Amino acid sequence: MSFSSLAREEMIRLPLERECCLLSELGALTQTCGSLSFLGGGRFSVTYETGSSPLARRIFRMLKTGLSLSPSLHVVEHARLGGQKMCILTVDGEDAPHLLNRLGMMRGNTEGTMVLRRMVPHLSMTRSCCRRSYLRGAFLGGGSMVNPEKGWHMEWVCDQTMAQTLQKVLERAAIPSGLEERRGQSVVYLKGTQAISDALALMGAGNAVMEVENVRIRRQVRARVNRAANCDEHNSERMLNASEKQVEAIKLISIERGLYTLPPALQEMARLRLEHTDLSLEELGQALKRPVGKSGAAGRMRRIEAVAEEIRREIAERQKEEG
Numbered sequence: 001m002s003f004s005s006l007a008r009e010e011m012i013r014l015p016l017e018r019e020c021c022l023l024s025e026l027g028a029l030t031q032t033c034g035s036l037s038f039l040g041g042g043r044f045s046v047t048y049e050t051g052s053s054p055l056a057r058r059i060f061r062m063l064k065t066g067l068s069l070s071p072s073l074h075v076v077e078h079a080r081l082g083g084q085k086m087c088i089l090t091v092d093g094e095d096a097p098h099l100l101n102r103l104g105m106m107r108g109n110t111e112g113t114m115v116l117r118r119m120v121p122h123l124s125m126t127r128s129c130c131r132r133s134y135l136r137g138a139f140l141g142g143g144s145m146v147n148p149e150k151g152w153h154m155e156w157v158c159d160q161t162m163a164q165t166l167q168k169v170l171e172r173a174a175i176p177s178g179l180e181e182r183r184g185q186s187v188v189y190l191k192g193t194q195a196i197s198d199a200l201a202l203m204g205a206g207n208a209v210m211e212v213e214n215v216r217i218r219r220q221v222r223a224r225v226n227r228a229a230n231c232d233e234h235n236s237e238r239m240l241n242a243s244e245k246q247v248e249a250i251k252l253i254s255i256e257r258g259l260y261t262l263p264p265a266l267q268e269m270a271r272l273r274l275e276h277t278d279l280s281l282e283e284l285g286q287a288l289k290r291p292v293g294k295s296g297a298a299g300r301m302r303r304i305e306a307v308a309e310e311i312r313r314e315i316a317e318r319q320k321e322e323g
């Protein structure tokens, strides 16, 4: 099972929360997998559609147990989607305006009739408990994450308004997020172990947090073991000396000419070396945006060192002239 589904399952199993949080989670789910139908005669129905039956059951419990409504649940098979099952929850009759009212979409007017005010839920998010629940609802409805063995990336696909809310919620929790447009939709994303494990913790997925940490530790250990296997102590000392010389060369170029004067490929290599003094050339080559092998990395480093050598000669010449 993918890491994303494990995290999702854990969140789906969480007990229902008190009403303020329950409404926040349901509001986010309404925005991501809900829709509003006008039935004529001023009547509505609210429909939730999801391919996940555990999620459908959670929404069902929220509506029935949490809000005392009577939703109907049925499963349809989409021939178009290769027989994929979709769970459809419907809230209609008297229950529909009641639900919309709780989600802040409907208000009573002066004549005492209920009128639709907004097309999206409008909920107070001043409490941190509610912000966490909103984030979780949005993740269950439209979020996903890449298996952490492959890289660290978590995202929420939504509309522009919701993206703004999500970014504010994340910002309040000091989790840095990014925003991009993809095929007419907004995508709020997180990068890096820390941001993702913080967000999982915030959404209540404690086991998923542990798993992220485990992967992080496994990777560090693996990197250390690989380094130890690749070189005996003598070699690693030599590697460190080589790395120190490279850093010295790069700093000289940076001071005398600026790294921006290097061709882009060399610039990237130089900056990487400054950031990771402990990596071997082979590892540096792998860390490039377009990875190269050991000899490719060594070639780039030689060209960098040649530039530094040229600078050293210039400095020596100048000193001779002045001397």
Ligand SMILES: [Zn+2]
Binding pocket: 019, 020, 021, 022, 127, 128, 129, 130, 131
């Ligand atoms: Zn709350």
